Amino acid sequence: MLKKILFRDSKNLQFIFATAGALIGLTALLLSLQLIMDVQSFHSNEEELFGPNSVVIQKKVTKLTSIGMNSTEFSPKDIQSLKDKEFITDVAPFKSADFKVGISEVEGDGLPHFYADMFFQAIPNRFMDINVDWDWNENSEFIPIVLPRDFIMIINYGFAQSQGMNQISEELLMAARLTIYVDGNGKKTQMIGRVVGFSHKISSILVPEAFLTHANGIYGNGQIKNPSRIFITTKDDSYGELDDLMDEMNLDINKSAIDVAKIKTIIAVVIGIFGIASVLIMLLSLLGFVQYSQLVLSKASYEIKTLLRLGYSIKSIVNTFIKQLSITFGIITVSAIAIMFFVKIVVVNTWLEDNGINIEGSSLITTIAVAILCFGLFIVSNYLNIKKTVNKLGDA
Amino acid sequence: MKLEFKNVMPFPLKEYQHDNSSVWKSGFSLEFPKKVLLNASSGKGKSTFVSTVYGLRKDYTGTVLLDDKPIDTLSIHDWIELRRTKLSAIFQDLQLFPELSVWENLILKNQLTNHKNESEIESMLVMLGIGDKKEQKCGTLSLGQQQRVAIIRSLLQPFDLLLMDEPFSHLDEGNAKIALDLIAKETDLNGGGFVLTSLGSYHGFTYDHELKL
Numbered sequence: 001m002l003k004k005i006l007f008r009d010s011k012n013l014q015f016i017f018a019t020a021g022a023l024i025g026l027t028a029l030l031l032s033l034q035l036i037m038d039v040q041s042f043h044s045n046e047e048e049l050f051g052p053n054s055v056v057i058q059k060k061v062t063k064l065t066s067i068g069m070n071s072t073e074f075s076p077k078d079i080q081s082l083k084d085k086e087f088i089t090d091v092a093p094f095k096s097a098d099f100k101v102g103i104s105e106v107e108g109d110g111l112p113h114f115y116a117d118m119f120f121q122a123i124p125n126r127f128m129d130i131n132v133d134w135d136w137n138e139n140s141e142f143i144p145i146v147l148p149r150d151f152i153m154i155i156n157y158g159f160a161q162s163q164g165m166n167q168i169s170e171e172l173l174m175a176a177r178l179t180i181y182v183d184g185n186g187k188k189t190q191m192i193g194r195v196v197g198f199s200h201k202i203s204s205i206l207v208p209e210a211f212l213t214h215a216n217g218i219y220g221n222g223q224i225k226n227p228s229r230i231f232i233t234t235k236d237d238s239y240g241e242l243d244d245l246m247d248e249m250n251l252d253i254n255k256s257a258i259d260v261a262k263i264k265t266i267i268a269v270v271i272g273i274f275g276i277a278s279v280l281i282m283l284l285s286l287l288g289f290v291q292y293s294q295l296v297l298s299k300a301s302y303e304i305k306t307l308l309r310l311g312y313s314i315k316s317i318v319n320t321f322i323k324q325l326s327i328t329f330g331i332i333t334v335s336a337i338a339i340m341f342f343v344k345i346v347v348v349n350t351w352l353e354d355n356g357i358n359i360e361g362s363s364l365i366t367t368i369a370v371a372i373l374c375f376g377l378f379i380v381s382n383y384l385n386i387k388k389t390v391n392k393l394g395d396a
Numbered sequence: 397m398k399l400e401f402k403n404v405m406p407f408p409l410k411e412y413q414h415d416n417s418s419v420w421k422s423g424f425s426l427e428f429p430k431k432v433l434l435n436a437s438s439g440k441g442k443s444t445f446v447s448t449v450y451g452l453r454k455d456y457t458g459t460v461l462l463d464d465k466p467i468d469t470l471s472i473h474d475w476i477e478l479r480r481t482k483l484s485a486i487f488q489d490l491q492l493f494p495e496l497s498v499w500e501n502l503i504l505k506n507q508l509t510n511h512k513n514e515s516e517i518e519s520m521l522v523m524l525g526i527g528d529k530k531e532q533k534c535g536t537l538s539l540g541q542q543q544r545v546a547i548i549r550s551l552l553q554p555f556d557l558l559l560m561d562e563p564f565s566h567l568d569e570g571n572a573k574i575a576l577d578l579i580a581k582e583t584d585l586n587g588g589g590f591v592l593t594s595l596g597s598y599h600g601f602t603y604d605h606e607l608k609l
Contacts, residue, residue: 001496001500001503001504001507004495004496005493005495005496005504008495303493306491306493308472308476309450309452309479309485309487309491310479310504310505310508310549311476311477311479311480311505311508311509311553312476312508313473313476314472314473314476391472394472394475394476395472
């Protein structure tokens with residue numbers, strides 16, 4: 001009966017506006033939050049191999065370089081200055097093989113006959129985030145090798161056709177063993193290698209650092225002193241600084257490697273702005289609802305006063321209000337979650353799939369937790385406001 | 397319950413010339429159960445008296461004591477507890493809920509106190525001649541009928557002191573007598589007392605004490 005007295009003619013236009021405002025605000029907030037998290041979870045396959053913020057840098061080869069007037073090597077001073085940059089979190093020079101390398105098939109393993117001169121490079125193991133056995137020691141059966149993905153493209157669609165060779169699938173190449181010819185420091189030997197992965201990001205032929213250290217010790221000619229390529233890891237969203245650094249040091253960077261991070265950052269900024277707007281809308285609608293409950297309270301001020309005169313406790317009156325508002329805002333919260341879910345599944349995911357973008361999708365738990373937090377914030381702010389008003393009416 | 401006035405003077409009545417016998421000047425101390433008549437002409441502060449004792453007005457100087465406790469030290473929670481168990485009132489403006497039926501108005505109070513059962517409430521309605529108005533909205537009743545609803549409502553709780561502000565102003569003498577008999581009977585059942593304010597009529601009743609304003 002308290003509800004009947006206190007909520008007399010309260011289902012009016014004001015109520016509809018307050019409800020619609022809260023629903024729109026909360027839905028916008030949840031949706032932008034969910035989208036931000038989805039974008040953050042977006043990875044291309046390559047990034048998983050080397051981490052999202054790692055790029056290879058090298059100095060540009062110019063006319064002067066070609067005639068020997070300047071060098072593409074990074075001096076210890078260059079490396080130190082890279083380490084000093086605030087946005088660079090990790091610097092790892094490439095180690096190069098200081099000996100001649102040749103490569104050919106192992107007969108009987110299914111590859112056509114070929115021979116090619118090669119080179120090896122290595123980066124520290126911490127950058128090699130791949131699911132294969134990358135450890136090497138002197139007793140290992142073979143030397144694991146990571147090839148640039150373009151390499152197999154060149155062989156299959158250029159070299160093989162012009163030489164009348166069969167094309168080689170990635171699977172076949174990874175299953176077959178390779179003969180490695182090593183020649184340096186007056187010594188020659190043959191070893192067995194095996195391709196264990198491919199990379200878009202690094203246009204180099206990579207072997208484990210342990211192997212290269214070992215082999216350089218035996219076959220090294222002592223010619224290579226400074227590295228010419230460096231692997232760096234940058235902080236999130238620092239491609240702007242990276243751009244400046246490229247100009248400053250005349251660097252060459254595989255642009256596509258940082259494009260994903262760049263696009264992610266731009267999208268995150270755009271959605272972030274939307275998110276801030278949503279928070280503001282949410283707060284505004286919260287105020288609208290507090291104002292609505294204030295209106296209901298002032299409309300029911302005679303009833304509240306009379307109930308207090310009859311001996312009804314402040315608590316029972318406040319609880320009647322809060323119970324009713326909890327139901328209303330509970331429905332709003334659940335609706336907002338449902339709309340957010342619908343838009344994500346039906347509209348956003350369909351659009352992404354149509355455009356060939358594959359997003360793992362982040363969990364809904366955070367978003368739902370935020371919705372519940374908003375619900376709690378709403379109930380607490382209304383509770384405090386109602387309690388204060390009822391107390392005031394009781395004292396009057 | 398003990399009710400005591402010490403130098404109590406409501407702000408609005410300050411400029412007035414009060415008789416020496418007026419409670420505003422001389423004060424008083426009464427130990428209830430007692431049936432008290434507060435007789436005064438219009439404008440002397442009858443409603444102010446009731447509102448002050450019921451804790452609704454605080455615009456006065458001096459001290460009002462209930463059971464030797466100054467009432468301005470009571471919190472809203474203390475007042476609510478008193479209004480359930482020790483203090484009841486019939487206001488001049490009745491303070492009913494016009495959209496609720498007669499029955500709902502009464503049940504609203506009784507469900508808080510559980511003081512009477514339904515048949516007891518119904519027999520009170522019949523006794524006061526509004527037994528057929530049970531389901532009617534209070535807002536549609538005549539003032540005299542509303543007054544009787546407010547009287548019954550005030551009896552649906554235990555009380556040491558029932559404050560009545562001209563409760564029979566819209567009733568004829570016959571109905572007023574019936575209502576006052578009911579009130580006196582319920583007052584005795586509760587072991588309590590009342591203060592009845594009136595514009596001069598005694599309603600054919602003998603009081604234990606009379607106060608003047």
